[in-house]
Amino acid sequence: MDTRELALKIRRHAVTMTHLGKSSHVGAVLSMADIVAVLYGRVLAVKPDEPHWPDRDRFILSKGHAGAGVYAALAERGFFPVDQLKLHYANGSKLSGHVSHKGIPGVELSTGSLGHGLSVGTGMAYATRLDGRKHRVFVLMSDGECDEGSNWEAIMFAAHHRLANLVAVIDYNKIQSLAPVEETLRLEPFADKWRAFGWRVVEADGHDHKALAAALAAPAAATDAPTCVIAHTTKGKGVSFMENSVLWHYRTPQGEEYERAMAELGGPADA
Amino acid sequence: MRDEFIRTLTDIAKNNRNVMLITGDLGFGVLTKFWTELPAQFVNAGVAEQNMTGLAAGMALEGKTVFTYSIANFPTLRCLEQIRNDACYHGAAVKIVAIGGGFAYGSLGITHHATEDIAIMRALPDITVVAPGDPVEVAAATRAICKLPGTCYLRLGRGGEPHVHQGEIQFTVGKAIRLFTGSDIAIIATGGILKQAVDAREALKAAGLDVALYSMHTVKPLDREAIAEAARTAKLIVTVEEHSVVGGLGGAVAETLAQLPGAKAILKIIGLEAGFSSVVGDQDYLRGIYGLSAKSIVRSVMQTWKII
Structure with a gap:
């Protein structure tokens, strides 16, 4: 699957879904769209017609507020019909704002409260290794989410138990809910922190698909450490007026803003 | 335990x-x-x-x-x-x-x-x-x-809790164990306080009261049938728990009893009434202080029994 094309589709769906749903977090989806596209388009072993295939790679979106991006990727991969995406946020729909597994094939874990995904993914990786199974577990996290202490409990645990089948991916766009990360709770030296905790760290441009594919691939050299991929991203990537803006964590694209966003993403509006 | x-x-x-x-x-x-x-x-x-x-x-x-x-x-x-x-x-x-x-x-x-x-x-x-x-x-x-x-x-409790049941029991999640039947009062207890409830029942029986006793080991899902039975046969239902009186076993029984058609039994909830315990003491000592010893349970039940 062409991951560039998939990323563009995810972005267009996300803008339309947040437009129709009058919902927030479009900036957070645009930020991670390339990561999700490379995962679902290339890296993850999954079977859309068999969502519970036992040997599938597990993917957890821990930054659950960007659920629209995962719904879009799953629909484009054929887990469910693309036309269901327009029900995002709608009354009576299954596609809640924060990602939910109930009734949505392909979603492993419902999240929305930050700092949960890594522990659950760590448990999955532990059980998987115990049973001698070979698939990997990926957890996509936000940078602001790393404020949550529970993550650091999991980070210690995964390194202590040498869970090499676990991959944490950080969508490091450097902007959190109210202000830049640097002004909220400083994460730097971020990569060093993960290394000090015993993780293998790979940094990559989070919008460069080749770099992402290399970073997310199984490590070439044998390692017994879990991997942290720090993906340097731009919040709101792909829509010029949303990029690097705290505002678009919450603002919903309406009217002319919606039209302009879709035009920048390659064509006229879908809705 | x-x-x-x-x-x-x-x-x-x-x-x-x-x-x-x-x-x-x-x-x-x-x-x-x-x-x-x-x-x-x-x-x-x-x-x-x-x-x-x-x-x-x-x-x-x-x-x-x-x-x-x-x-x-x-x-x-x-x-x-x-x-x-x-x-x-x-x-x-x-x-x-x-x-x-x-x-x-x-x-x-x-x-x-x-x-x-x-x-x-x-x-x-x-x-x-x-x-x-x-x-x-x-x-x-x-x-x-x-x-x-x-x-x-x-x-669970800690260690050294006495055995209440002698021999095999019929244990089903969501089904209370009825240890005794009785037509005046039904005591429903949950958790490690069960032994105090048994002792309290003995004392009440000695005082001439006919007292049923249930071990409500499952608080959720609650055994509504056992509560309905107690409400049918007894005039007073007493819940006993080593827990706040807010929302625990007593709360659960109250929610059921209040919505039970035709239930006439009065409910007395025995548990921890208010505030944190800042008293230092072991389990028995604190049970005594906070009205959860067998003796305090008897006193509390008798007070309620007299006014109904």
């Missing part, structure tokens, strides 16, 4: 390699048997209850039945949201075990008094809440929750 629990769990886990035990770095001397005999099924998560519970949910989603183990409020309140979102919402087979329900760790201070846990846990959707009354019930409850799908909370 804790010894009976770990003995039973070790037994189960020996025959089922998918049964796991994770501790939050507690259980010195208690967990040794499981740890040494089944090292692959044992994890010490460290002093990190949020991660312990998230881990358990992740393992459960991969097909394991995972017991999380700690004391007092650590495996429940400290990681309440992990229980709610990661375990309950996903129907994950996470079995939360708290040692030290009520005042079992009395002298250690209020951090170690698990006195609101039943109320808080039973408020969660898709969870089973079990508080066995004696070691015999503990063994049966451990086996039962292991077989149940989904998330369960097992509230």
Whole structure:
């Protein structure tokens, strides 16, 4: 699957879904769209017609507020019909704002409260290794989410138990809910922190698909450490007026803003 | 109770390699048997209850039945949201075990008094809440929750609780055990306070009252039939729990009784009335101070009996 094309589709769906749903977090989806596209388009072993295939790679979106991006990727991969995406946020729909597994094939874990995904993914990786199974577990996290202490409990645990089948991916766009990360709770030296905790760290441009594919691939050299991929991203990537803006964590694209966003993403509006 | 629990769990886990035990770095001397005999099924998560519970949910989603183990409020309140979102919402087979329900760790201070846990846990959707009354019930409850799908909370005492049941019992999750029948008063107790309820019943019987006694080991789902039966046969229902009077067994029975068509029985809820305990003392001492000794239960029941 062409991951560039998939990323563009995810972005267009996300803008339309947040437009129709009058919902927030479009900036957070645009930020991670390339990561999700490379995962679902290339890296993850999954079977859309068999969502519970036992040997599938597990993917957890821990930054659950960007659920629209995962719904879009799953629909484009054929887990469910693309036309269901327009029900995002709608009354009576299954596609809640924060990602939910109930009734949505392909979603492993419902999240929305930050700092949960890594522990659950760590448990999955532990059980998987115990049973001698070979698939990997990926957890996509936000940078602001790393404020949550529970993550650091999991980070210690995964390194202590040498869970090499676990991959944490950080969508490091450097902007959190109210202000830049640097002004909220400083994460730097971020990569060093993960290394000090015993993780293998790979940094990559989070919008460069080749770099992402290399970073997310199984490590070439044998390692017994879990991997942290720090993906340097731009919040709101792909829509010029949303990029690097705290505002678009919450603002919903309406009217002319919606039209302009879709035009920048390659064509006229879908809705 | 804790010894009976770990003995039973070790037994189960020996025959089922998918049964796991994770501790939050507690259980010195208690967990040794499981740890040494089944090292692959044992994890010490460290002093990190949020991660312990998230881990358990992740393992459960991969097909394991995972017991999380700690004391007092650590495996429940400290990681309440992990229980709610990661375990309950996903129907994950996470079995939360708290040692030290009520005042079992009395002298250690209020951090170690698990006195609101039943109320808080039973408020969660898709969870089973079990508080066995004696070691015999503990063994049966451990086996039962292991077989149940989904998330369960097992509230245990500490060590040295007396046996109330002599010999085999019929234990079903969600079905109270009726120890005695009686037409004046029905006492319904949950958890390790059961022995005090038995002693209180003896004293009330000696005073000429006909008193039924139920061990309501499962607080959620509550045995509505047992409550309906008690409401039909007795004039006064008394709930006894080593727990706040807000939202625990008494609250659960009140919710049922108040909506029971034609129920005439009056309800008296015996538990911890108000505030934190800042008194230092062991379990028996604190039970005495807070109206939960057999003697205080009798006094309280008699006071209510006289005015109805």
